Amino acid sequence: MSLTIREAFPALARPGFHYLDSAAMAQIPGLVSEAVTHHNRTARSNVRRGLHEMAQRADAAYDGARATVGRFLNAPAEEVVFTAGCTLALNMAAWGLGRNLGPGDEVAVSRLEHHSSCLPWMALARERGFALRWLPVTPDGRLDFADLGAMVTPRCKVVVATHASNVTGAVSDLPRLAEAARAVGALLVVDGAQMVPHGRVDPRALGADLYAFAGHKAYGPTGIGVLWGRAEVLDGMAPLVVGGGMVGTVGDDDFTWGEPPHRFEAGTPPVAQAVGLAAALEWMSGLDWQAVHQQEAALTWHLLDGLRSMEGVRIVGPLGLEARVPVVSFTVEGCHPHDLSHLLAGRGVAVRGGAHCARPLMSVLGLEEGTLRASLAPYTNRDDVDALLRGLAEAMKVLR
Amino acid sequence: MSDELYGAAIKELAAREPAVLDGADASVSLDNPLCGDRVSLDVRLDGGRVTASGHRVKGCLLCKAAAALAEERAVGLEADGAAQLLDQVAGMLKKGAEPAFPALAAFLPVRPHKSRHDCVLLPFKALARAVKAS
Ligand SMILES: Cc1ncc(COP(=O)(O)O)c(C=O)c1O
Numbered sequence: 001m002s003l004t005i006r007e008a009f010p011a012l013a014r015p016g017f018h019y020l021d022s023a024a025m026a027q028i029p030g031l032v033s034e035a036v037t038h039h040n041r042t043a044r045s046n047v048r049r050g051l052h053e054m055a056q057r058a059d060a061a062y063d064g065a066r067a068t069v070g071r072f073l074n075a076p077a078e079e080v081v082f083t084a085g086c087t088l089a090l091n092m093a094a095w096g097l098g099r100n101l102g103p104g105d106e107v108a109v110s111r112l113e114h115h116s117s118c119l120p121w122m123a124l125a126r127e128r129g130f131a132l133r134w135l136p137v138t139p140d141g142r143l144d145f146a147d148l149g150a151m152v153t154p155r156c157k158v159v160v161a162t163h164a165s166n167v168t169g170a171v172s173d174l175p176r177l178a179e180a181a182r183a184v185g186a187l188l189v190v191d192g193a194q195m196v197p198h199g200r201v202d203p204r205a206l207g208a209d210l211y212a213f214a215g216h217k218a219y220g221p222t223g224i225g226v227l228w229g230r231a232e233v234l235d236g237m238a239p240l241v242v243g244g245g246m247v248g249t250v251g252d253d254d255f256t257w258g259e260p261p262h263r264f265e266a267g268t269p270p271v272a273q274a275v276g277l278a279a280a281l282e283w284m285s286g287l288d289w290q291a292v293h294q295q296e297a298a299l300t301w302h303l304l305d306g307l308r309s310m311e312g313v314r315i316v317g318p319l320g321l322e323a324r325v326p327v328v329s330f331t332v333e334g335c336h337p338h339d340l341s342h343l344l345a346g347r348g349v350a351v352r353g354g355a356h357c358a359r360p361l362m363s364v365l366g367l368e369e370g371t372l373r374a375s376l377a378p379y380t381n382r383d384d385v386d387a388l389l390r391g392l393a394e395a396m397k398v399l400r
Numbered sequence: 401m402s403d404e405l406y407g408a409a410i411k412e413l414a415a416r417e418p419a420v421l422d423g424a425d426a427s428v429s430l431d432n433p434l435c436g437d438r439v440s441l442d443v444r445l446d447g448g449r450v451t452a453s454g455h456r457v458k459g460c461l462l463c464k465a466a467a468a469l470a471e472e473r474a475v476g477l478e479a480d481g482a483a484q485l486l487d488q489v490a491g492m493l494k495k496g497a498e499p500a501f502p503a504l505a506a507f508l509p510v511r512p513h514k515s516r517h518d519c520v521l522l523p524f525k526a527l528a529r530a531v532k533a534s
Contacts, residue, residue: 001491080412126421229483336460336461338435338436338459338460338519339406339439339460339461339462342402342405342513342515342516343402343403343406344510345402346401346403352432353435354436368458369434369436369458369459370435370436391479398403398406399406399461
């Protein structure tokens, strides 16, 4: 008998536990944990170094994982770089494309960005002296394209945007951004951390040049991320980290880089984690996404509807289901998100309160105290959403 | 359950209007980057004794309540005594000490909730720094 989606996740078997914090870290299917364990039992060896039997198995597993990620992204395996996480991938993208920029150049960064996406560019701008332009957002937490032409100028070399906001859930119109970037010869760097957990993505078709995501938000292990890049872009890019495994030739005074993707994988890569990520993406690929999206949309609507009917609750982000992932932020008048999330935790409901590592967005939306965020996944059910709505009503009573 | 954290005494403290202190001798702002709380404690001293205090707070209910208590409690204390409030609060939360003064008992329910200790300690940390700075 095949498991339901929820049954595939051992952590969710606990009665009375309502996990609505998947945007911070998704739960992991049992078969993914088992794939990691199996790899460690049968193929634990360093990769691209040894000739013994275990080493060969490790090489096959690691190469296989890369091919699986490639299939998920509709891309050749050589365009897939394994990293220690999404944050590292985004830093690699920034230093790879931005280290030679300087005064007179511009980089346009969306105001929806997570700190892991915008801080590398802020740090580089300070160091290299180029200008950073913040792409504005609408009051409902979407990218505002009204002045896109004026924001992405001929001086612009890179456009940086999230595919889906970790605060508002809004999905960015990447083809439109790509068009604006291409019109001035700029590259498009995309943070896909919140999009990949909700189905397969084709970054090339969307117009991205570099695309990053995290394993642990996509039902995989921690300690693994991916940087996908168009072959031509990766080819011209400098590595952020140098060391074993990424070189061409090494002399006393100089060395050359190896070819992508290895150029960007200095040191022992996260082999077992890559195997786990591949298992997670394979698990995802086996889902009926039409059904999953329908269910996610129905639950998101149920949540939005419930929140709308509560006094003093303000939804931060799109009010509808169009172009959004099932991530819903809101504030409650007179109640601090931190107190609410603690009271909800006491009722078995896991949500996140705070600024969600997105200060540039919080400040422009006037949300000094942050928001409460509920994030859904394919394993979320109506009971979880009802527990949140019920718990919230009770928590508001406790605090008022 | 975490409901016991939000008893009447804590809510009453949190609901107090913070005093605004003009002409402070020292003012210290501290952040709790984890939850985004920010507290500023202002003190005026005369002959080494706190004669007036005020605060501004942007934070959760526990932080607001603690800031109100820190502001109230500091007045009349020697600088050292005001700084020691931090040890008293930390001692009660982290080491199981009895409340050093009756009003502090309102925060006893926070003891088992380690992740919230910093919300309560932040205003007392700011107070300790402020009296030491002046
Ligand atoms: C949109 C977004 N980008 C980047 C990150 C950073 O991912 P990680 O912490 O796994 O490196 C996160 C994680 O919260 C995120 O939500």
